[in-house]
Amino acid sequence: MDSAASLPPEMAEAPGIHVVPMRLRFGDRSYLDGIDLSPADFYRMLSESDTPPTTSAPSPAMFREAFERAGREGADALCLTVAARFSASYSSAGAAAEEYRSGAAPAQVLTLDTESAAAGQGLVALEAWRAARRGDSLHEVAEAARKTAARVRLLAAADTLYYLWRSGRVPRIAHAGASLLDIKPIFELVRGEVRARARPRSRRRAVQRLVELVCEHAGDREVHAAVMHAGALRQAEELRRLAERTLSCREVFVSEVTPVMGAHIGPGLLGIAYC
Numbered sequence: 647m648d649s650a651a652s653l654p655p656e657m658a659e660a661p662g663i664h665v666v667p668m669r670l671r672f673g674d675r676s677y678l679d680g681i682d683l684s685p686a687d688f689y690r691m692l693s694e695s696d697t698p699p700t701t702s703a704p705s706p707a708m709f710r711e712a713f714e715r716a717g718r719e720g721a722d723a724l725c726l727t728v729a730a731r732f733s734a735s736y737s738s739a740g741a742a743a744e745e746y747r748s749g750a751a752p753a754q755v756l757t758l759d760t761e762s763a764a765a766g767q768g769l770v771a772l773e774a775w776r777a778a779r780r781g782d783s784l785h786e787v788a789e790a791a792r793k794t795a796a797r798v799r800l801l802a803a804a805d806t807l808y809y810l811w812r813s814g815r816v817p818r819i820a821h822a823g824a825s826l827l828d829i830k831p832i833f834e835l836v837r838g839e840v841r842a843r844a845r846p847r848s849r850r851r852a853v854q855r856l857v858e859l860v861c862e863h864a865g866d867r868e869v870h871a872a873v874m875h876a877g878a879l880r881q882a883e884e885l886r887r888l889a890e891r892t893l894s895c896r897e898v899f900v901s902e903v904t905p906v907m908g909a910h911i912g913p914g915l916l917g918i919a920y921c
Contacts, residue, residue, distance in 0.1 A: 648704055648735045649679040650728035651767040652874050652901040662721065663775055664712045666704045668735065668906040673697065679906040688905040689877050689913045699909045703735040709742035717753040722784040725757045726771050726791060729838040732763060756788050758795070761838035764903050765872035765919035766800035773870075797921040800835040801843065801859055803852040805878070805914025832856065853885050856918050857892050864893065869920045871898040876908045876915035885916055893920075 649667045651658075658665055667678040672691055677683040679701075683691075692699065709725065716723040725743065730736040736759045743755040760770045770791050777790040830852035832844040843859060846852045860869070871889055875882035882900050889898050903915065 647726040647767065647771045648728055648733075648739070649904050650733065650735065650763050650906055651726070651771055652764040652872070652903050652907070653768040653771065654899055654901045657768075657772060657899075657901075660775065662778055663771070664715060664723075666708050666712050666725075666739075668704055668733075668904075669702045670905055670909060671700045671702070677905075680904045683905055685877060685902055685905060685908065688908060692909070692912065701733075701906050701909050703733050703738045706738050706742040706745065709739045710746050713742060713746045713751075713753075713755050716755075717751060720753070722754040723756070724774055724778075724784060724788050724791060725755065726760050726767065726774060727757065728763045728767055729761045729835075730759045731761075731838045754784050756784060758788060758791055759838075760791070760795045760798075762795060762798050762800055762835060762919070764800065764802075764907050765874035765901055765917065766798045766835060768901060769798055769870060769872055769919055769921055770795045794921055796837070798836075798919060799860075799863065799921070800917060800919040801832060801856050802835070802874070802911075802915055802917030803830045803832045803846070803856060804911060805830060805849070805916075806912055832859070834859070849881065853881065853888060853916065856885060856916065857888050860889070860893060860918060860920055864920065866894055868894045868896045871895050871918055871920040873898065873900045874903050874915070874917045874919065875900070876903050876911060877913040878916055881916055885918060889918060 670677045713723050725739045727735040739757045743757050760767045773794040774787050774791040777787040834843045844855050846855045873882050873886045886900050
């Protein structure tokens with residue numbers, strides 16, 4: 647999977663999971679997401695820089711290296727990417743897979759657009775990993791991932807619209823209005839589509855509203871949930887505890903979004919992905 651996915655380190659480093667880093671560029675310096683730059687250093691640089699960073703998908707060569715590594719381990723590979731609407735990662739992985747298959751590859755490779763990001767993408771990857779650990783075939787693993795991707799929803803509350811405005815993703819008037827009224831807008835990502843869901847005023851109300859929105863959709867059904875944050879661990883733990891008290895959680899864990907996601911959203915993001 648590419649590094650737009652958010653999983654706790656102990657999950658992302660589990661045997662059989664390979665993370666291909668995306669790239670961040672500050673001025674004339676380039677960094678590998680999650681490798682060359684810690685989240686703390688990244689947010690410090692983000693606040694000090696007058697120019698927004700840029701991000702880019704892994705190159706086909708980087709994906710192919712991951713496929714070859716899996717092949718040397720005697721394993722087939724399923725590559726799960728961030729939603730194609732947001733990044734060229736899926737097309738880059740597809741080009742690498744095509745090139746890999748054209749050679750004398752010892753293993754099979756499939757690619758899948760998760761139509762999600764961050765913790766949502768992480769939930770898809772986790773379900774695929776579990777299917778692989780059960781001994782399912784590559785195509786069975788891919789089908790498990792597709793079914794999970796179809797059920798995953800992600801809700802996120804932005805602490806500020808400043809960074810989205812600076813990167814050109816929202817108009818200046820939206821940023822100014824949200825700042826003036828202390829609005830923490832909540833967005834939902836479903837099957838690659840983003841829409842506004844709520845405009846709570848205050849951080850505490852945003853935490854409550856995130857869980858309420860999950861309840862409105864999931865009801866009493868059991869959910870797998872992942873709380874995500876950008877430099878806001880204390881609030882993320884509060885959100886996790888509220889989710890555990892309110893929802894019927896089969897599992898719930900906390901992960902920090904990688905810098906490549908924080909580059910567009912800025913620090914303070916809180917969110918919950920579930921299926």
